[in-house]
Amino acid sequence: MSDFDTVLASWGKVESNISGLGGEVLTRLFTEHPDTQQLFPKFTGIARGDLAGNAAVADHGKTVLIKLGEIIxxxxSSDTIKPLATTHANKHKIGLNNFNLITEVIIKLFGEKGIWDAAAQDALRKVMASVVNEIGCVYKQLGFAG
Known part of the structure; x- marks a missing residue:
C-alpha cells in the first residue's frame, strides 16, 4: 500500500468533521508557532484565547484540509500542487518551512484524536515531504526564495 493510500484509508474520519478539525489545526498552529498567525492577515487581530471556536479560523482550516485531501x-499530482504552490509563492508569500510546521501539527493532532495510528502519521510525513519538495521546485521556477 502506498503512503497516499495509507492516509486515504482513514481520510473519511477527517472529512466527517473537516470544519472542526480544520479550526483545531489552525488554532494549534497559531498557538504552538505564534509567528505563523502573521502569515494570515485576516487573523492577526484575533487574540490567541479567541482562536478556538472562531468561525473564520475554522472556515480557513476547512479549506486547508480540503486542499490537503485533494492533493492526497x-x-x-503536479497538476494539483502547482496552482497551490504558485499562489502561496506569488500571493501569500508562504515559506516552505510553514508547510512542515502545519504537517507536524496535523500529525500530532490527528494522532491525539485517534484518527491516525503511527503508520498513517508516518505515511503523511512521507507524503508531505514529497509535496513540500514539489512546492519547492515550483518556488524555484518562480524565483521565490520561500
Missing amino acids: KAKG
Whole structure:
C-alpha cells in the first residue's frame, strides 16, 4: 500500500468533521508557532484565547484540509500542487518551512484524536515531504526564495 493510500484509508474520519478539525489545526498552529498567525492577515487581530471556536479560523482550516485531501487523492499530482504552490509563492508569500510546521501539527493532532495510528502519521510525513519538495521546485521556477 502506498503512503497516499495509507492516509486515504482513514481520510473519511477527517472529512466527517473537516470544519472542526480544520479550526483545531489552525488554532494549534497559531498557538504552538505564534509567528505563523502573521502569515494570515485576516487573523492577526484575533487574540490567541479567541482562536478556538472562531468561525473564520475554522472556515480557513476547512479549506486547508480540503486542499490537503485533494492533493492526497490526486497522489501528489503536479497538476494539483502547482496552482497551490504558485499562489502561496506569488500571493501569500508562504515559506516552505510553514508547510512542515502545519504537517507536524496535523500529525500530532490527528494522532491525539485517534484518527491516525503511527503508520498513517508516518505515511503523511512521507507524503508531505514529497509535496513540500514539489512546492519547492515550483518556488524555484518562480524565483521565490520561500
